[in-house]
Amino acid sequence: MTKEIERSVEGIHQELKGSELDFYRKDDKSLKYFVRNISTRLTEHLNAQKRREEDESFDVRWSLGVIGCVGIILAITRSASSDIEWLSQHTLALRLWAVALSTIFVGVSLERSTLVRSLWRFSVTKFLLSLILSAAIFYARGKAAGFVNGVFHVDATAFPITLVMTTGLVLFKLFVPFALAVAGMAAAAHVLSVLAWLKDKHVGSNPLAAVPLYSLLFIGVSGVILFFGLSWSGGQLNDSRLPEKVYLMAHALDFNYSHECANVDPARPVVFLGSAQESVLVAPYGLEDFDFGTFFEASVIVPTDFTREKCDYKPPVVSH
Structure with missing residues (x-):
């Protein structure tokens, strides 16, 4: 009985220890060989997955960089519009594209942030946002009906397409202050990052720290959103101008x-x-x-x- 136990223990020892014969045998390999093979394959899989995630993150950041740069370039081309006729004719289109690309840059950057991803995992966040959006739509619908009625003095349902478009316009106006506030706070955070880099570069312990190009780009893109957002909110999209928009939409639609x-x-x-x-x-x-x-x-x-x-x-x- 003792010899059987010794043989069993010896067999287990050989299985765990392995030998060079594992590399030559086609069958009857030791347990250590299989465990080592599983560990190697798992490590390779994890490394490949990590490389894919890094490549995807790099591609996203590179794409965002291109979008942000194009948005800033389109925004500043307005200064040359007086000299180039084509730019003068398409000034509004360039501005709208600049704001749209800048908004995509800021929105995707915030969506990729740890704070937003952490909050979005909870059902209560989605529930509250759905309630806010529903309430905003109902409010915008009532406000839009008031604008249509104020211009034509008839039931707003007589202008169905104008009513829908005005609702969208009012809804857009409701979210503009929120978007400007978010862009402003995010830009302020990146300003602090740039200031920290300047401090480390001149008086800190890390004078060779890399330039925070992403933060600088984020500040520039946020500046585009804030500049045009505030300008349009006080001008073209002001409440006093909405009846004009309603009147023009009704005539067109x-x-x-x-x-x-x-x-x-x-x-x-x-x-x-x-x-x-x-x-x-x-x-x-x-x-x-x-x-x-x-x-x-x-x-x-x-x-x-x-x-x-x-x-x-x-x-x-x-x-x-």
Whole structure:
């Protein structure tokens, strides 16, 4: 019995110790060989996964860097618009693209941050955000209906497309202050990072620290958002200018420039009221075609003499 135990222990010892024969045998390899092989493969897999994650992170940062640089370049090309005619004609488009790219840069950077990823793991965060978004949509819908009614003095549902677009515009205005505050706080954090680098470079213990290029780029991109966001909020997107936007959107999207009302001047656009479409809201005059630049930047006078009239349809033409 003792010899059997000794042989068993010796066998276990050989399995755990292994030998050079493991490299030559096709079968009957020791347990140590298999464990070592599993460990090697697992290490290789973990290293490959780590390299993939590093490559993905590098690609994202490189892409963000390109987007941020392009956004800043598009924003500053406005200074050359007086000398280059093409830039002068597309100034608004360049500004919008600059803000859009800058917003993508800041948004993706914040989404990749540890704080946002940590908070997003919890259901309560998603629940509260869904409540806030739902409340904002309902508020924007009511506010938009008030703007439409204030311009045309009829039920806002008579202008369905204008009402939807105005709701989106009001919703955008609601989130602009939040976006500006987030961009400002994030930029302030990166300013502190740059100041810490300057301190270490001149009086600190690490004078050879790398330049925080990402922080500098983030500050520049945030500056683009803050500059245009504050400028547009106080100008083109101010509450006092929204009736003008509503008026222009209604003319472009809801007013009918071709109608069958015999008692209404064909040159005056109308909006049919009610499901029976027996009455119309008649605009005092029509508008010429306009582009997005005119809609966004131009100032227009909103007329007040809209009239409601009964629509006498033209009799059908009888062919002989």
